[in-house]
Amino acid sequence: IFPLCRMLAALVFALCSECRGVLISPSSPSIPDVDECRTLPGACRGDMRCVNQNGGYLCIPRSLYNQPYRPETPALPEVTYSDPSEGFPDAFRPPPPGPVEPSYPIVRSTAPCILGYTLAEDGTCSDIDECTANSHQCNPTQLCINTAGGYTCSCTEGYWLVGGQCQDIDECRYGYCQQLCANVPGSYSCSCNPGFILNPDSRTCQDVDECEDEPCSHGCFNTYGSFMCNCDEGFELASDGTSCIDLDECGFSEFLCQHRCVNTPGSFSCICPPGYYVFDDGRSCEDVNECDTGNNTCTTAQVCFNFQGGYTCLNPLQCELPYVEVSDNQCMCSAEIPACRDKPFTILYRHMDLSSGRSVPADIFQMQATTRYPGAFYIFQIKSGNDGREFYMRQTSNVSATLVLSRPIKGPKEVVLDLEMVTVNNVINFRGSSIIRLTIFVSEHPF
Numbered sequence: 001i002f003p004l005c006r007m008l009a010a011l012v013f014a015l016c017s018e019c020r021g022v023l024i025s026p027s028s029p030s031i032p033d034v035d036e037c038r039t040l041p042g043a044c045r046g047d048m049r050c051v052n053q054n055g056g057y058l059c060i061p062r063s064l065y066n067q068p069y070r071p072e073t074p075a076l077p078e079v080t081y082s083d084p085s086e087g088f089p090d091a092f093r094p095p096p097p098g099p100v101e102p103s104y105p106i107v108r109s110t111a112p113c114i115l116g117y118t119l120a121e122d123g124t125c126s127d128i129d130e131c132t133a134n135s136h137q138c139n140p141t142q143l144c145i146n147t148a149g150g151y152t153c154s155c156t157e158g159y160w161l162v163g164g165q166c167q168d169i170d171e172c173r174y175g176y177c178q179q180l181c182a183n184v185p186g187s188y189s190c191s192c193n194p195g196f197i198l199n200p201d202s203r204t205c206q207d208v209d210e211c212e213d214e215p216c217s218h219g220c221f222n223t224y225g226s227f228m229c230n231c232d233e234g235f236e237l238a239s240d241g242t243s244c245i246d247l248d249e250c251g252f253s254e255f256l257c258q259h260r261c262v263n264t265p266g267s268f269s270c271i272c273p274p275g276y277y278v279f280d281d282g283r284s285c286e287d288v289n290e291c292d293t294g295n296n297t298c299t300t301a302q303v304c305f306n307f308q309g310g311y312t313c314l315n316p317l318q319c320e321l322p323y324v325e326v327s328d329n330q331c332m333c334s335a336e337i338p339a340c341r342d343k344p345f346t347i348l349y350r351h352m353d354l355s356s357g358r359s360v361p362a363d364i365f366q367m368q369a370t371t372r373y374p375g376a377f378y379i380f381q382i383k384s385g386n387d388g389r390e391f392y393m394r395q396t397s398n399v400s401a402t403l404v405l406s407r408p409i410k411g412p413k414e415v416v417l418d419l420e421m422v423t424v425n426n427v428i429n430f431r432g433s434s435i436i437r438l439t440i441f442v443s444e445h446p447f
Contacts, residue, residue, distance in 0.1 A: 047115060061115050116149030141166040158186030178204045195225035217243045234266030258284040258447055273445055275309035285447050307353030308443035310412075314351070323347060335432070344420065344435040351439045356411035357446045363394075365403035367419055367436060372399060376425040383435065385417035393419070403438070411442035 036043055036057040037050035044050040044059035051058045113125035120126045130136040130151040131144035138144045138153035142161070145152045155166035170188075172181035177190035192198050192205035199206050209227075211220035216229035231237055231244035238245050249268040250261035257270030272278055272285035279286045290296040290311040291304035298304040298313035305312050319331035322339040326332045329349045333340035352365060369378050380393045380401030390407040403419060419436040 114149065139164055139166070156186060158188075176203060193225060195227075215242050232266060234268075256283065259445065273309065275311075276445075276447070285445075287447075305351050305441075307441040308355055308447065309445055310441075310443070312441065317349060319347075344433045347435045347437055349437050349439075351441070353441045353443060354405070354409065354411075355446050356413075356443050357408045358405065360405050360408055362405045363402050364405050364440075365419070365438060366396075366400065367393075367403070367421055368400040369421060369423070373423065373425055373430075375427040376423050376430070379422040379424065381420050381422070383418040383420040385415060390415075391417065409442050412444040413442040415440040415442065 033052070035052045037052045040057075043057060047061060048059040049061070051060055113119050116128055116130075117125035118128050127146070127148055128135075129146045131146045136144045136151050136153070138151075141155070141159075142153040143156050143166075145154050155161050158169055158171075159166040160169055161167075168183075168185050170183050171177075172183045172188055176188055179193050179196065180191040182189045182191070190198060190203050195208055195210070196205035197208055198204075207222075207224055209222045211222045211227055214220065215227065218232050218235065219230040221228045221230060229237060229242050229244075234247050234249070235244040236247045237243075246263070246265050248263050250256060250263045256268070259270065259272045259276070262269050262271055270278055270283045270285075275288055275290075276285040277288055278284075287306070287308045288295070289306045291298075291306040296304050296311050296313070298311075302313040302315055305314050317325055317329060317331070319325045322337050322343075323331035323333045326346075331347045331349075333343045333345060333347075335341065335345065350365075354364065367380055378399055380395055382391060382393055382403075386392075388407070388409075390405060390409055392404050392406055393401050394404050395401040401421075403417070409415070417438045417440065419438055420433050421436075422431065422433045424431050
């Protein structure tokens with residue numbers, strides 16, 4: 001069995017020629033340690049120092065390295081092995097006991113606190129506030145923030161870290177405010193345009209309803225960021241944009257009313273001259289027929305004749321000799337009477353009204369023969385009253401003619417025309433005439 005044990009031991013030494021921290025050689029009487037602190041580059045990082053141990057290494061803070069350490073545990077005995085070439089003994093013999101001086105500090109079971117902590121009176125490790133102790137390495141422009149076991153360097157709100165320095169953030173550049181923005185060191189200030197107020201979030205703006213304060217004298221219409229005033233009908237907005245002044249509608253046009261326009265607050269009214277009333281449209285004037293309404297001064301013996309803007313009372317017809325009355329409006333002179341031979345056979349009285357300044361030419365009256373004789377023809381003419389040549393006769397057929405107004409006549413005026421119709425019959429050698437005595441009442445107004 002012992003030769004078999006030797007073979008197994010040789011195989012173990014061959015397979016485990018090098019273990020972490022220990023170099024094993026079958027020909028070596030002991031297991032030499034490997035110094036990782038020298039063989040491993042950067043074994044410990046930061047403020048830690050590498051301390052080699054038998055079969056490994058430790059990383060401990062440099063501040064603790066120089067503290068004295070007293071080993072409280074017995075040193076490990078050095079293990080020796082017999083030379084395999086001499087064969088294995090029947091049993092492993094333990095090495096003689098004796099202290100061995102270690103090549104590294106021994107950490108006690110109550111180890112000191114790690115970096116960033118300090119030993120408290122109760123034996124626990126408490127965090128070191130480097131910021132309060134002013135043991136940090138933060139830039140003067142930076143803010144020290146204590147953390148568990150350390151600290152961080154940051155910038156206050158409104159600043160950011162650029163190249164190790166805290167620089168102001170221009171919040172206005174990034175649209176922090178909805179409308180107006182003013183950058184200040186470490187912060188910013190938002191404001192709003194006229195017509196807006198700042199919301200509680202201090203960033204966005206809300207429209208102000210100016211109409212709630214009733215800035216307009218009449219009506220108010222709120223708009224986004226402003227307001228508009230409007231006025232009632234018949235008023236216009238003043239230059240201040242809020243008050244309303246009366247609109248003088250009468251000054252717009254002289255044709256607003258047919259006669260005269262009177263301005264009223266917010267409106268206007270049309271008035272008509274005596275003898276007229278305001279029509280339903282509120283602007284034009286209509287004649288008052290005093291003869292129909294009874295609002296006249298004519299006697300029972302007189303005849304009331306209405307014309308535009310007034311009336312007249314016509315006395316009963318009185319025919320001048322040698323004429324005699326044959327009807328209410330006609331006088332006749334018989335041919336049997338010698339005094340009537342050179343006079344018109346009949347005189348027919350007619351009346352009409354005419355508006356002042358009536359446009360011309362205008363057909364205003366028509367004459368026509370009522371009795372026709374075989375072989376006779378008729379001549380129509382103005383015998384008298386046309387001193388201003390405002391009229392002329394236009395024959396429309398062999399038995400009729402029309403009176404034409406050729407020039408405007410301004411009233412009030414009364415014009416009397418004798419319109420003559422001459423009857424000529426060459427067969428019986430007859431010539432006679434009849435007169436229509438036309439009285440025209442020209443009104444004072446053109447309506």
